[in-house]
């Protein structure tokens with residue numbers, strides 16, 4: 001019984017962490033139709049906010065505003081100078097953001113070196129749930145993800161801003177003819193996606209650690225979730241992270257960590273091959 | 284003058300569709316632009332809306348030079364356009380399509396086009412071709428603006444509903460709105476136009492105002 005609860009909690013944790021990681025990539029792809037290969041580097045940059053706060057001798061909580069500010073500014077700069085020239089050019093944008101990812105990694109390495117750093121848990125302690133004691137910080141993240149996604153979905157489906165966003169994605173030229181500044185919209189969408197990537201790095205750093213090359217794993221796992229769920233919708237993202245996170249957690253519990261990773265890899269390949277549109281298809 | 288084009292040129296890549304085209308349109312007036320398929324009506328509408336860049340000439344709207352303004356800035360100043368294709372947001376419901384215009388209610392338009400008022404929750408994608416045209420038309424007419432640029436609103440719409448469109452445009456013009464009507468439907472043009480411009484493959488081939496507008500000449504413009 002307790003064993004089952006632990007497995008479920010671990011699955012919930014895997015899914016929540018993956019949802020957090022993949023959200024930024026899904027937003028950029030869904031709204032701008034480009035695959036941001038530098039997504040993982042924004043996750044990495046967000047995680048480095050802990051390091052910046054530490055070096056400046058600031059309290060740990062200031063890592064949050066530092067993360068938003070640094071990642072937001074870098075993303076805005078990159079969007080205005082590079083990325084905006086590549087919208088609606090899938091392959092070129094892939095190459096451009098891939099080059100940017102290398103550049104970002106190199107710059108971070110130049111500033112902070114290659115060393116792997118540990119980040120202490122912001123919230124220590126275990127919470128007793130039935131017969132299981134589970135890290136409190138993970139429970140907090142799980143809760144934040146569930147609440148955050150619920151709010152995001154409601155806002156996207158029900159608010160006038162949500163309607164405007166869907167209008168731009170649906171018919172950009174009519175959106176412009178209705179007075180919507182689509183250039184500013186694209187910048188806002190890109191920056192939002194990157195800042196969310198940064199926030200996921202910030203929140204997950206206590207588990208993942210911080211190092212310049214941590215972005216690749218984040219990108220690949222986010223990409224797998226998007227492939228399985230269906231690129232470009234919030235619903236697809238939800239299904240994708242649930243399946244991928246669930247499979248990984250299940251196989252890890254039943255067999256081993258490696259089996260978990262392998263299972264996800266096989267799943268992603270199967271989907272790319274047999275069902276490139278993912279599980280969730282828009283009407 | 285509400286709208287004034289001074290020798291504008293424009294088209295696609297290196298093929299100019301229009302060379303040095305000029306026209307004027309005052310408040311409360313309807314200027315119809317007619318021409319056979321491929322003579323550049325849609326191109327002209329898109330140049331005015333700012334969807335296509337000008338290769339030369341200038342555009343003044345409401346006394347200001349808008350030549351260099353983006354399409355959204357033109358829209359915010361009061362140029363409302365209904366494109367020939369994709370005139371609605373397919374993925375949105377009727378209600379969402381209308382909400383984007385900022386209009387609170389359909390008013391008279393709701394009575395003339397009851398189908399629209401009854402289908403508020405339907406996704407635009409699932410409507411018939413004619414219904415989508417009508418929704419695009421209603422969207423344009425409830426939008427706050429000073430100039431309507433309508434690209435073939437009557438295409439694929441049944442006569443009875445075209446008559447409703449005519450009545451709605453008349454009402455808008457009575458309230459001071461100007462209308463640039465791109466059409467091939469002679470009846471609609473006759474019912475509305477204060478002035479007519481005819482296009483053929485080499486540019487403007489016909490201009491007439493008020494009493495001079497003749498059905499014969501317009502038919503000649505539309506046939507070979």
Ligand SMILES: Nc1ncnc2c1ncn2[C@@H]1O[C@H](COP(=O)(O)OP(=O)(O)OP(=O)(O)O)[C@@H](O)[C@H]1O
Pocket residue numbers: 295300318319320321322323324325326327367
């Ligand atoms: N996107 C484009 N790229 C290149 N050429 C184009 C493009 N769109 C239209 N053209 C060309 O420009 C010319 C004018 O086309 P336009 O669509 O303005 O005609 P139209 O008068 O609106 O025709 P219709 O009555 O069929 O709507 C045509 O020769 C057409 O082939």
Ligand SMILES: [Mg+2]
Pocket residue numbers: 324325326367434
């Ligand atoms: Mg046309």
